[in-house]
Amino acid sequence: xxxxxxxxxxxxxxxxxxxxxxxxxxxxxxxxxxxxxxxxxxxxxxxxxxxxxxxxxxxxxxxxxxxxxxxxxxxxxxxxxxxxxxxxxxxxxxxxxxxxxxxxxxxxxxxxxxxxxxxxxxxxxxxxxxxxxxxxxxxxxxxxxxxxxxxxxxxxxxxxxxxxxxxxxxxxxxxxxxxxxxxxxxxxxxxxxxxxxxxxxxxxxxxxxxxxxxxxxxxxxxxxxxxxxxxxxxxxxxxxxxxxxxxxxxxxxxxxxxxxxxxxxxxxxxxxxxxxxxxxxxxxxxxxxxxxxxxxxxxxxxxxxxxxxxxxxxxxxxxxxxxxxxxxxxxxxxxxxxxxxxxxxxxxxxxxxxxxxxxxxxxxxxxxxxxxxxxxxxxxxxxxxxxxxxxxxxxxxxxxxxxxxxxxxxxxxxxxxxxxxxxxxxxxxxxxxxxxxxxxxxxxxxxxxxxxxxxxxxxxxxxxxxxxxxx
Numbered sequence: 001x002x003x004x005x006x007x008x009x010x011x012x013x014x015x016x017x018x019x020x021x022x023x024x025x026x027x028x029x030x031x032x033x034x035x036x037x038x039x040x041x042x043x044x045x046x047x048x049x050x051x052x053x054x055x056x057x058x059x060x061x062x063x064x065x066x067x068x069x070x071x072x073x074x075x076x077x078x079x080x081x082x083x084x085x086x087x088x089x090x091x092x093x094x095x096x097x098x099x100x101x102x103x104x105x106x107x108x109x110x111x112x113x114x115x116x117x118x119x120x121x122x123x124x125x126x127x128x129x130x131x132x133x134x135x136x137x138x139x140x141x142x143x144x145x146x147x148x149x150x151x152x153x154x155x156x157x158x159x160x161x162x163x164x165x166x167x168x169x170x171x172x173x174x175x176x177x178x179x180x181x182x183x184x185x186x187x188x189x190x191x192x193x194x195x196x197x198x199x200x201x202x203x204x205x206x207x208x209x210x211x212x213x214x215x216x217x218x219x220x221x222x223x224x225x226x227x228x229x230x231x232x233x234x235x236x237x238x239x240x241x242x243x244x245x246x247x248x249x250x251x252x253x254x255x256x257x258x259x260x261x262x263x264x265x266x267x268x269x270x271x272x273x274x275x276x277x278x279x280x281x282x283x284x285x286x287x288x289x290x291x292x293x294x295x296x297x298x299x300x301x302x303x304x305x306x307x308x309x310x311x312x313x314x315x316x317x318x319x320x321x322x323x324x325x326x327x328x329x330x331x332x333x334x335x336x337x338x339x340x341x342x343x344x345x346x347x348x349x350x351x352x353x354x355x356x357x358x359x360x361x362x363x364x365x366x367x368x369x370x371x372x373x374x375x376x377x378x379x380x381x382x383x384x385x386x387x388x389x390x391x392x393x394x395x396x397x398x399x400x401x402x403x404x405x406x407x408x409x410x411x412x413x414x415x416x417x418x419x420x421x422x423x424x425x426x427x428x429x430x431x432x433x434x435x436x437x438x439x440x441x442x443x444x445x446x447x448x449x450x451x452x453x454x455x456x457x458x459x460x461x462x463x464x465x466x467x468x469x470x471x
Contacts, residue, residue, distance in 0.1 A: 025056035026129055027108035031063045031098040035116045036070045042116045043078050043085060049122045050084075056133075058084060059108060063098035065090045096205025100198065103191050109133075111191055115182030121226035128223050129185050135442045137221035138190045139213055141176060142183030146224035153229030164244060171252055172211050176220050179207040183225060190218065197260060203240045204247035211251055216262040258344040291339035292401050295331060300393055303327035304386060316370050316385060321363060328359035331400075332408075340409040354408045361403075362396035 028046065032039055043060060050058050062075040062085065075087040088102050103111045110132050114120060120142055131137035144151045145165065151158075161180070168174040184206060186194070190213070200208050214220060254260050306323035314322075332355030336342045342351070369392040373380050 023057055024059045024108050025133065026050075026054065026058040026110045026112060027061055027102075027106045028058065028125075029061045029063050029099060029102045029106075029111070029113040030116050031065060031095045031113065032067065032071055032075075032116050033065055033093060033095075034067045034069045034071055036067075036074055038116050039071060039074050040078060042118050043082070045118060046114075046122065047082055047084060049125070053126060059106075060085045061102050061106070062087050063090065063102045064088065065095065065098040066093045092201075094201035094205075095203060096198070097201035099205060100195050100201070103186070103188075104195055106188065109188050110185060111188055112185035113182070119227050119229060120181070120183040124183065124223050124225045128183065128221075131221040132185055132187050133442065136219070138187055138218040139210070140185045140221040140223060141178065141210065142181045142225040142227075143176075143178040143222045144181050144225060144227045145177045146222060149224040150226045151229075152227070157229060160241065164241070167245075167248060168207065168211070171248055172255070174211055175214060176210055177222060179210055181225065181227070183223075194218075197262075199250070200247050202243055204244050207244065208247060208251055211255075212260065212262065215255060215260075258348075262343065288339050288405070289401075292335060292404075295334045295338060296397050299327050299331040299334065300390070300397075302330065303393070304389070307386075307389065308382075311382070311385075316374070317367055320366055320370060320389070324359060324363055324366060328355060328362070331355070332358075335404060336409065340404070342409060351408055358400050358403050358408065361399060362393070365396045365399075366392040368392075 028050075030039075030042065030046075035042075039062065043062065047060060050060070060082075062078065064072055064075055064087070072087075072089060075089075078085045079087040088098075088105075090098055090101060099113055110129050112125070112129060114125075124142055128140045128142060132140055143149060145162065161178070165174075165177065165179060168179055180203070186209075194209060194213060194216075197212055198205060198208050210220060303323050306326055307319050310319035310322050313319075329352065332352055333348075336348070336351050366389055369388045370385065373385065373388050
């Protein structure tokens, strides 16, 4: 470890040397298109870093997607000179296509990729893959937008990046912070099941993969990175942004219509602590009650708002029937998806029809309560009507839950596998159902180097290595 430093500063962050440990555990893919200039220094720098710091055996794969310059010759020469480097040639363009092809064929348990410009500080590579090797997470991404990240780039790219991630949060409810940082990793067992669901073959590949993984309940680990923009980047910003927006629309539509079989990504029972047995409570009941109450509160507020709106144009009975009908359809759809974990369009019409029968029972209770109130007084106050309706709805809500659990969604009463799964498998035409993913298990190393080199507290960089102060 380097010890020289200026007075008053801590030494630079550097890993202790690590030796190879058995068969390759990590496969780092570098997708390239016409990168004859940057490819060799990138591969040699990455190889040197992994040789010095990574405690397992590794492989670097150059994924050349239809380069027309001398990139294939450079990649072939690197493959001959460096044992840990392999070369893969595709005849079609597309970063997503290159990653999906190489990842699908790789035998390494951990799959990663980074851009050829190496804008991301390589010291983040070990923290990126550590949670995957330990079994803690399913995917890992570098984030340039994390609070502790240090980034050097122009205002134009900064604006585009933050705007794009805001769009993802607003339209697809994404919770990860940086979709397009070229620094990601995934477990191979997860990739084998997730990649067949990803349609994009270009720059939107990353975003689609992350959105589907997050919606399926997989764990995504984020690593703050130090990142310096490449001023010579050949990425066409306008075209990429347009393609990304088209991808957002396509994925959002697929998720809204339930045409994606995300249940095939479910972890087995017990891997999610929310799915563990609770003494004296049937499996799934506690979670279903929480979901039903949350949906019930929102639908009741929606119902009361509609009733107040319709009451301005009609009598109390008509306003109640219209408000209850609209809110009942929304309530059935929300409980179908959120409370009982049913995905896809299969059985949706039948569930709505049964929900309308349950709605009829609620209508009898609420209409009867209003009739009794009107019989007791000639012109009851609007606040009194709302109070009576709330009480009647509480009684109808208890009955609705019992009917939903025992009649409308009986297959989900005691076997709901938890959020992100659903026990009804809705398979997309053309796709073969996959078995559930196995439990995450730590990968083993032969010489124990991982235990010694994985988690070390890192001192702050000295001033001259901060990417905000490049020399």
